[in-house]
Amino acid sequence: MDRRVKYTKKVIKETFIELLEEKDINKITVSELCSKCDINRATFYRYYLDIYDLLEAIKQDLIDELKEMLLTYKNYSIRDLVKEYLKIVLQNKNLIKIIFANSKNMYFLDEFIEYFYENCKSKLFDGIDDKEEEERTLASIYVVNGTLGIISYWVQNDFDEDIESLADTINKISYYGLKQYKNN
Secondary structure, eight states: OOHHHHHHHHHHHHHHHHHHHHSOGGGOOHHHHHHHHTOOHHHHHHHOSSHHHHHHHHHHHHHHHHHHHHHHOOOOOHHHHHHHHHHHHHHTHHHHHHHHHSGGGGGGGHHHHHHHHHHHHHHTTTTOTTSOHHHHHHHHHHHHHHHHHHHHHHHHTTTOSOHHHHHHHHHHHHHHTTGGGOOO
């Protein structure tokens, strides 16, 4: 892809995310976006059908980045896998804030959640033959949803904890559950 095209698309996407921080998607117009980007409407329509097509392209970029990380990742400890995921979250922090700010936006991550779940189920339990399929399924659901809950909390608290510490916490809870917090 031509560098100018990449730059133009990047500016459109970044500006759109800025507008999403200010208002709901159905209040954003192509004219407003183009004016703020300093491009004409024909340029916008060269790459996107409408605002929703742009949103879908942004979603797909994030999903592709997350999937690529999972595909190329060789060390399948929960801690290290989560750490890589958290790095991507931090790199896309403005978009992630928008997604987690409203539960209606969580559909945005459905495709990734399903992919992460399947990856977790197949890769994290390699070599563990004594677990039944249902136990693997339940453990994977626990790890994925628990991780998303902790990340949601992290986002709501403006990413106030460092990645290493958060990955350690998720790892401990994933492997040892809540038992470690019990005083008995």
